[in-house]
Amino acid sequence: MKVGIIGLGQMGSGMAMSLLKAGHSIIVYNRTPAKAEPLAVLGATVVTAPGDACRGDAVFTMLANDEAVTDVVFSKGGIIDSLARGAVHISSSTISVALSQRLTDAHTRKGQMFVSAPVFGRPEVAASGQLAVLTAGTDDAVDRARPFLEAIGQKLFVISTTPKDANLIKLSGNFLIACVIESLGEALALIGKAGLDRRQYVEILTSTLFDAPVYKTYGTLIAQDRFEPAGFAAPLGQKDIRLALAAAEDLKVPMPIGSLLRDRFLRLIATGGASLDWSAIGSIASQDAGIRPGGGRGGR
């Protein structure tokens, strides 16, 4: 089957690889065309306008934020103008609940299908087709998207028939990861200031109560003050906390750790940490304990 992919960042490129490996014919678009070259070598059709990526059975969007998605969907000649009736737009970007609802409404009006399908997993997981995929949409739309979702994901969770539900779960999941980062940052400040070995501490935690990949990944990064290169940049983490809090405000749900995390990201970015991995908020507690220099760049 034929499928478009709009957005070839680390995640989108990985998903495109998985779709190719599964035997699908792919059409790729990226604002910066150079990122399409490795895929072109492997047989992808490269196009120069988002609308041209909409000529297949489905089109994925995997973009950085609401603004980028809004642009490729609603601009003249974009997805809304170009997608065939009955074809499906699969939105895998981490976007706001509000935009997800707007996309649902717009596609429905045009007789197009829409599935929300945000994913859990870092880029290397995307490239190996082992993402966890959260999906929500009408039964017809999910059925149509399924062959493509199964190509990118090892696990597929069908949440509900309302696309925005999958976005809320994705945002809440990123909130929980940020909680892990901040709590590890505080614990590592405590045991580090007591003079204990931070790496041994992470090994103990992750071989007992906290043997989940998220503790291993972020515990190791924070214990070693290794925030460059960014696997997931601080402004993206900040955006996800902002979107989680926006959903919480709409629903009237106070989230005190959420509010604390918002301030952590603001501070990280205000003090020179915008290019660092989002786990660099985990160095702030050590800075405040006087055992790491300030400026969002621990260990220097």
Add this chain to the structure above:
Amino acid sequence: MKVGIIGLGQMGSGMAMSLLKAGHSIIVYNRTPAKAEPLAVLGATVVTAPGDACRGDAVFTMLANDEAVTDVVFSKGGIIDSLARGAVHISSSTISVALSQRLTDAHTRKGQMFVSAPVFGRPEVAASGQLAVLTAGTDDAVDRARPFLEAIGQKLFVISTTPKDANLIKLSGNFLIACVIESLGEALALIGKAGLDRRQYVEILTSTLFDAPVYKTYGTLIAQDRFEPAGFAAPLGQKDIRLALAAAEDLKVPMPIGSLLRDRFLRLIATGGASLDWSAIGSIASQDAGIRPGGGRGGR
């Protein structure tokens, strides 16, 4: 070998069972004698004063708090008065860093050995000899304690030669668990108020990013508002956060989530939740979102 156990709560009783199973001869003491009866049937020697439990190669203390440990150690006829030179006191209670240092000094003055050996694991894990044991003390003391520690634990981590270091790591671990509880509480308030299925949500989390027992255990309890009977009562959780913050204050380490957790426990206990499991702080976010009744007893 012969070993005493002072404190036969759920954890101490489980550890006593494991020591019996490993072939050690055990002497048990508990303030409420009835709790010793099941162990007496299995061959334990039951004594009526803490000092009488100190006639072996080692004596464990597994008590609720600093006050209880101080009492059995320093009272007339207690452990300090009764333990032989060269015998070892193994302190497995979750106590303050300050008391651990005081115990170290007092035993050293008397020519007795002291090992700090707090554990991770719930009572059923203690009874099956599968605890994770954090231990710290002089090499001689750890060597002497080792046969007993290996009887109660599946994993033994030797932290350092300074007993209080093991206590700090234990307290920081309980802080991290409380962070998991509060963050799950906030996430479940958000997705619950959006009308999504809380149990399915926990299943998704724990089969993807958060596949650690601590997320499964507490996610399930919070999603189902099941806080009775208490596996670990709220006042014990409150105590552990208090001790973590006391250590942090001594070391001058600000811990913003720690401060937030202190207030959560105060509120839970102030509003009738003292008999509930400590995971009941995870219902507060839902109360504040208007989807659970107040009073620390969600779901009623």
